[in-house]
Amino acid sequence: MAIIKKKDGQFGVYNEAGYQVEGSFSANLEGLNPKEMLEASLALCTTIVIQRMFERDGIEYQEGDFSVEVNAIKAGDSPSRFEECIMKITLPPHLEDSYKNKLIVSAERACTIGNTLRKGLTIRTEKVDN
Known part of the structure; x- marks a missing residue:
């Protein structure tokens, strides 16, 4: 399961173990x-x-x-x-x-x-x- 949620002003990708990677709205920036x-x-x-x-x-x-x-x-x-x-x-x-x-x-x-x-x-x- 993957969960996308906003925390501390950033969208993150989470699984059952917690935060995994920063989400990004644009390519080739911090996060994916x-x-x-x-x-x-x-x-x-x-x-x-x-x-x-x-x-x-x-x-x-x-x-x-x-x-x-x-x-x-x-x-x-x-x-x-x-x-x-x-x-x-x-x-x-x-x-x-x-x-x-x-x-x-x-x-x-x-x-x-x-x-x-x-x-x-x-x-x-x-x-x-x-």
């Missing part, structure tokens, strides 16, 4: 805006899957040799939405290309966020009274 949170969700989910495969297979690498970057592209028509996410995965250079391809295919299949974005979901909105 909604687009950046969407991108981060897909990137982190993919990172988790690949990192677990590295651990399973005993793969070691240097910091900076592995990263996932996501850029969400807005649609040009209505309604306002993102129509594409471009994901760039940098993998350690010492890995065989066949293993890198296997990692990417496995990550695409196993990442819950990626599967949700590809398939779509129903959003049910409920009004809560104080």
Whole structure:
């Protein structure tokens, strides 16, 4: 569960453990805006899957040799939405290309966020009274 609430004049993102990150209304400022949170969700989910495969297979690498970057592209028509996410995965250079391809295919299949974005979901909105 994620909760967005205003405290001390700032919108924050909270979970059951408490405050996690500052929310932002604009990109590339302190905190994350909604687009950046969407991108981060897909990137982190993919990172988790690949990192677990590295651990399973005993793969070691240097910091900076592995990263996932996501850029969400807005649609040009209505309604306002993102129509594409471009994901760039940098993998350690010492890995065989066949293993890198296997990692990417496995990550695409196993990442819950990626599967949700590809398939779509129903959003049910409920009004809560104080």
